[in-house]
Amino acid sequence: MARMTESNSSDEQPPSMELDAETEVPTEAAVAANGAQLALAEEQIVDIGETVGNVRCEDPYVVAENVNVFYGDNHAIKDVTLEISKKEVIALIGPSGCGKSTFLRCLNRMNDSIETARVSGDISLGGQDIYSKEFDPVALRARVGMVFQKPNPFPKSIYDNVAYGPRIHGLANDRAELDEIVHNSLERAGLLKEVKDRMDEPGTGLSGGQQQRLCIARTIAVNPEVILMDEPCSALDPIATARIEDLMDELSEDYAIVIVTHSMQQAARVSGRVAYFHLGLLVEVDETDKIFTNPQHKLTEDYITGRIG
């Protein structure tokens, strides 16, 4: 056996070393190429300049002023200023890694749970600074709900999923009130008809689109003021997506909705305003029609016509 092993290694070694040498070369090349890309990126930053369009709006409710976010040494959001009013749907678009999700997570302080994240600048909700010491992030998240990219119902029954928020915030005084909240929330999320006979079954047993609507029902059950949606339809088929988009339309009568999306058609369909992010900078904000028909900034135009991203 020992001899076998010997012959084994003596044969394998030379080719594997060659392989190493071969793989290392392209790696270095890739590093160099990366460097070139970075240099290019730096140039573009100089080009981007001030945000064009209109970052202000009538009757602002969420106001972000000069927000910067760092993940360790990585400057993820650079000096972003944006106002969001109480009854609008605003879509954040941009290529992957441009910081739109990071910005979204600043609005309900979900970045707090990331150890290396640091946020500077001011974000206020209804005039209160949400990053001040007195402001409780737990209370904030009850006012600014969030729907995630992948449907994430808790491994509990459908009823308990929706009742979770009202229970922890003590919104219902008795079982009847809780029933009513759950009922209304499911109704508003357009899910009631489908699940009313199986409220005790696990929420994880629903289809993807139903799960996402369950998550929306769960979010509106706490009666928030703002709903953040981080690519809520990217894991869903077109039919489920259409249902969620209709739902957003209805919900926008009562809530401010901030949605991150990779689909420009979706942004065009659901939002009143669009904000285009690029490399951590807010490039352009304007009415949806204007952005898609007559973008002011070269980068925005490139993105919506499909030249980058």
Add this chain to the structure above:
Amino acid sequence: MSVAAFYVGRSRSIALVGGPKHGTELHSLPGYYGYFTAIWCLLPALAVLLAWVLLEPRVVVAMVIQGLPAEQQALSPGELDLLINNIQNLAAGDAVSGTVDAVLSDAAQRFLALTALSRRILAILTLGLGGLGAAIAWRRIRPDLRARNRVEQIVLLMLIAASSIAIFTTVGIVLSVLFEAIRFFQQVPVTEFLFGLNWSPQTAIRADQVGSSGSFGAVPLFTGTLLITAIAMFVAVPVGLMTAIYLAEYSSHRVRSIAKPLLEVLAGIPTVVYGFFAALTVAPWVRRTGESLGLEVASESALAAGLVMGIMIIPLVSSLSDDAINAVPSAMRDGALGLGSTRSETMTRVILPAALPGIVGGVLLAVSRAIGETMIVVMAAGLAANLTANPFEAVTTVTVQIVTLLVGDQEFDSAKTLAAFALGLMLFVVTLILNVFGLSVVRKYREQYD
């Protein structure tokens, strides 16, 4: 030699298709033809070598006996064995019992000569077979020979052989325990063993001996085991679970990077060390504390053994619970936090319920570890088989009794010794059930999120 065969086989395969440039015309990579030749060279030779080494002593001994005088050939098998032993010792130059006479030294000489001859034949045979095998393989190499498939088949067989070693060993152990236990149950009724309340395994070795007839009721042992296990779990589950919760959800990265390895060190302490820690430090302390409170505490109390066993199991519980908690997708965490729950609400209402099956599975594995634990209880728990639920009294466990039954001299067919196998069988069945149950719970839980 197989190394050489490897190169020969490889170069022939290349030569057959007309040089390395035509390598693609071969069915397999040239190296596989090399391995093919090497295996042909090595395996038959190795098989012969193994068989020879196994059979050689018997054949040689038989031949030596043939050469002995007739009177000695007529000896009984036992005495013949002794004689052969003497001859072998003499040949090896070791001390010999009895006197060395001419016959004996003659036989020893012959033994040495035969052994040397056999070695020489073996060497020639193996080398010859190796060469022959390599030659056959060499002749069989053709461009369309499926060398890779052949080599992979052999490798597959080796893998199967390796994995069956563990399985067959397990089956062998179970069977031997089972058969010995059956022998025990022929002497002691199963019902007495399972339901008897009295354990005193002293049997009379000689018929005229005064003494106990022996009683084999295993109930006190199992209650003792359960008592100590319960105390251990009482310590380990809360502490381990809280440790896991802290490490998984609250601690900073730095604390975790220090605390986790430290916990693993706790898991690495040999149980002997825990044992004398229990016997020499914890047990006297428990006794003093108990006495100062006006309680009567045995110096080998179940409490001391249970406490230390609990400490030993903490890392097991905490690391399995930690895994279970970490396996809960972070989407759950985000979802709960996004609805405005505090960290502790997230933990108690979402993460723990989701991780519960995994935690339960981990605890069950810990229980079976505690039941099978031996060293701590041998040192810190007593030998007296008291049927009691009082943790301050001395109790004994199944494992302790197995140890005491088999340590020292005894016959291997007395009920006392065989009782150890019966106890072992019971213990095996109990831990097996717990393990299967625990593992199936863990697996069910894993399927939920994959």
